[in-house]
Amino acid sequence: AQKVTQTQTSISVVEKTTVTMDCVYETRDSSYFLFWYKQTASGEIVFLIRQDSYKKENATVGHYSLNFQKPKSSIGLIITATQIEDSAVYFCAMRRYNQGKLIFGQGTKLSIKP
Amino acid sequence: DTTVKQNPRYKLARVGKPVNLICSQTMNHDTMYWYQKKPNQAPKLLLFYYDKILNREADTFEKFQSSRPNNSFCSLYIGSAGLEYSAMYLCASSVGLGSAETLYFGSGTRLTVL
Numbered sequence: 001a002q003k004v005t006q007t008q009t010s011i012s013v014v015e016k017t018t019v020t021m022d023c024v025y026e027t028r029d030s031s032y033f034l035f036w037y038k039q040t041a042s043g044e045i046v047f048l049i050r051q052d053s054y055k056k057e058n059a060t061v062g063h064y065s066l067n068f069q070k071p072k073s074s075i076g077l078i079i080t081a082t083q084i085e086d087s088a089v090y091f092c093a094m095r096r097y098n099q100g101k102l103i104f105g106q107g108t109k110l111s112i113k114p
Numbered sequence: 115d116t117t118v119k120q121n122p123r124y125k126l127a128r129v130g131k132p133v134n135l136i137c138s139q140t141m142n143h144d145t146m147y148w149y150q151k152k153p154n155q156a157p158k159l160l161l162f163y164y165d166k167i168l169n170r171e172a173d174t175f176e177k178f179q180s181s182r183p184n185n186s187f188c189s190l191y192i193g194s195a196g197l198e199y200s201a202m203y204l205c206a207s208s209v210g211l212g213s214a215e216t217l218y219f220g221s222g223t224r225l226t227v228l
Contacts, residue, residue: 004156033214043202045157045219052214091156100145100164100211104156 002027004094006105014113015084020067021077021108023092029053031097034075036064039089039107048090051075079110087112117141118220120205125225127199133192135223137205143218145211146188148180151202151222163188164211195227 003026013019025034034051049061051068059066067076079086092105118139127133137146147162161170163182170178177199179191192199202224206217 035216037219043222043224045204045206047216047218050214050216098211100147100162100169100208101159102147102217103159106154106156 002094002096002101002103004092004103004105006092006108008108009106010109010111012111012113013082016081018078018080019082019110021079021090021092021110023075023077023105025073025075025092025094025105027073027094027096029096033095033097034066034068035093035095035102036066036075036077037091037093037104039091041088045091049077082112084112084114086110118205118207118218120203120220120223122223123221125223127192127195127225127227129196129227130194133195133199133225133227135190135203135205135225137188137190137220138186139207139218140186141207141209141218142185143207143209144185145208146182147206147208147217148178148188148190149204149206150174151204157204160190195225197227200225200227 032053036048039045049064051059051066063080065078089107089109091107095102121136145164148160149157151157160178182188202222204222205220208217209215
């Protein structure tokens, strides 16, 4: 069975610092896709960044980057130069190749303090 | 326009009464999803349409119905609402089943069952 686990319930950091959020997943597939989403205060879920399992290079988009460690089934999200507006709940998700289902982790609440 | 629209934003229902939630997208996406989101829990996939084919999750098979009269619209139907149905319902759409493409989420409908 596929499973995604985010063990950090909440994280609080000071503005302009770097934060890392952890995510581990379980799958027997060799090909799959990993995503990170952000849920804003209004409830909207917004796509941030994606990692394809067959790519060794860590994905980077703006001030978001990933730490993909395939042998450990781990996909961490790194946010550099954090801003107050980065405060949100962050979800890690996995999708099997050729499967429609996107499986989410429980989420990590990030609070950025001035 | 990468917008998925959901109506209504908030809905109040009585126990035992039916509930119908509406979702639309204008991106010509072939796949549309419905997720249930409860506080401090991962979004849970209820069902999805790939083109005209409905796929329902096994553990919620009897609780939710759906229809997709055309490519742009998808509804979620609850025949008899119970207190446990109180949650945020998120509609999403994407291109291709199991592709690397992300899901685009609507703002959600917050259902409260009394």
